[in-house]
Each structure stands twice: as C-alpha cells, then as structure tokens.
Amino acid sequence: MNKDIKAIILDLDGVVTETSEYHFQGWKRLAEEEGISFTREDNEQLRGVSRSKSLELLLGDYIDNYTKEEFQEMMDRKNGYYQEYLTEMGEEDLLPGARELLDEIKERGLKMAIASASRNAKTVLKGLDITQEFNTISDGYSVENAKPAPDIFLHTAKKLGVKPEECVVLEDAESGVDAALAADMVAVGVGPKERVGHGDYRFDSTADINLTEFLDNLK
Numbered sequence: 001m002n003k004d005i006k007a008i009i010l011d012l013d014g015v016v017t018e019t020s021e022y023h024f025q026g027w028k029r030l031a032e033e034e035g036i037s038f039t040r041e042d043n044e045q046l047r048g049v050s051r052s053k054s055l056e057l058l059l060g061d062y063i064d065n066y067t068k069e070e071f072q073e074m075m076d077r078k079n080g081y082y083q084e085y086l087t088e089m090g091e092e093d094l095l096p097g098a099r100e101l102l103d104e105i106k107e108r109g110l111k112m113a114i115a116s117a118s119r120n121a122k123t124v125l126k127g128l129d130i131t132q133e134f135n136t137i138s139d140g141y142s143v144e145n146a147k148p149a150p151d152i153f154l155h156t157a158k159k160l161g162v163k164p165e166e167c168v169v170l171e172d173a174e175s176g177v178d179a180a181l182a183a184d185m186v187a188v189g190v191g192p193k194e195r196v197g198h199g200d201y202r203f204d205s206t207a208d209i210n211l212t213e214f215l216d217n218l219k
C-alpha cells in the first residue's frame with residue numbers, strides 16, 4: 001500500500017479514554033428503573049453506537065411500550081447519569097499509551113482530529129485536558145448519519161483539508177471500522193479480532209500502537 005498519510009483521525013471512547021464503564025453504569029441504572037435486564041455483555045454491543053440506537057438495542061421488543069416522548073426522556077435520564085460520572089474525569093482517565101500516541105502524531109507533523117459519536121465528546125476532552133491537541137473535533141452533533149455511515153469521517157477530513165485516502169482512522173468499535181472503510185480511509189482497529197478484525201490493520205490496544213513502524217510499513 002503506497003500511501004501518503006497526512007492526518008490521523010481518532011475515535012475518542014475506547015481509543016483515547018475508556019468511558020464504556022460509565023456508559024454501562026448509566027444504561028444499567030436506567031434499565032433497572034424500567035425493569036429491563038441489561039448485562040455487561042449487552043453493553044458491548046453499544047460500543048460506538050449512537051445514544052438513540054443504544055436505547056433501541058437496550059429496549060429490544062419493549063420499545064413498543066413507550067411513546068416518542070418517553071423514549072426521549074429515557075435518553076435524557078441516562079445522559080444525566082452519564083454526565084454525573086463525567087464530572088469525576090481527569091487526565092488519569094487517558095488510556096495507557098494515549099498520551100504517547102498524541103505526542104508521536106504531533107512529532108511526525110501529521111494533522112490530528114477526533115471523530116466521536118458522542119454528544120459529550122467536548123466535555124470528555126475537557127475533562128482529560130487535551131482539547132487543545134486537536135486540529136478539529138467532530139462529535140455526535142456534527143453529522144446526521146452516525147457510524148457505520150462514513151459521514152463523520154468524511155466531514156472531519158474536509159475540515160482538515162485532506163483527502164479521505166490521506167487519513168488513518170483509529171477505532172475500537174465494529175461500527176467505527178465499518179465507517180472508516182466506507183470512507184475509503186485506512187481503517188485501524190483497536191481491540192480484539194472478533195470486534196475489529198475486519199479493518200485494514202489491528203492492534204490489541206492503544207498501548208500496542210507503534211505509529212512510526214505502522215506508518216513506515218504503509219509506504
């Protein structure tokens with residue numbers, strides 16, 4: 001693959017920081033209140049999935065018992081719980097290897113962006129104190145069609161002023177890898193084979209990403 005890479009686009013939750021436990025606690029609290037079973041395993045399916053799609057998955061067939069207004073109220077309620085957990089976030093919530101990865105991207109002179117499905121992405125970045133690191137930030141408000149649609153990545157590339165094929169995407173979610181592939185970018189999965197093995201490359205975790213070696217191999 002002879003690639004001229006100009007930008008690295010990072011997913012936030014699961015690549016830079018691990019918020020899935022907070023999402024899980026929020027959804028679990030809501031599910032208990034509604035008398036619906038929701039396990040840690042169920043939560044894995046919500047990785048990278050938008051808030052509304054997550055609630056649809058959580059409710060399953062029970063969705064027909066709720067009005068549109070009740071659905072909205074439940075999304076708001078879960079988000080309130082999630083935001084309570086976020087107030088406790090700090091730099092210590094960066095995933096192992098994340099700080100080094102951001103430094104390496106900068107040192108190589110590459111552009112760097114966040115493309116997250118979360119509407120809380122800016123709050124999370126602020127909590128981690130890394131907002132200033134990025135050339136641009138796309139979040140759950142940036143585009144209409146969530147991952148696995150390629151929209152958020154294409155939107156981000158446009159804001160960076162680079163072509164899709166000049167971008168590498170780092171993603172921990174199945175839907176995120178799908179979105180990066182659909183955007184014609186180099187899709188790098190971060191996580192187990194069963195989840196992100198369909199990307200162009202894969203690393204077990206953020207700490208395992210050797211960017212220099214990886215980029216040199218692309219040439």
Ligand SMILES: O=P(O)(O)OC[C@H]1O[C@@H](O)[C@H](O)[C@@H](O)[C@@H]1O
Nearest residue numbers: 013047048049051117118119120
């Ligand atoms: O509810 P929020 O903060 O807008 O997040 C939407 C989604 O954002 C993604 O980054 C998370 O992986 C999902 O679990 C989450 O549902």
Ligand SMILES: [Mg+2]
Nearest residue numbers: 011013014172
């Ligand atoms: Mg993610």
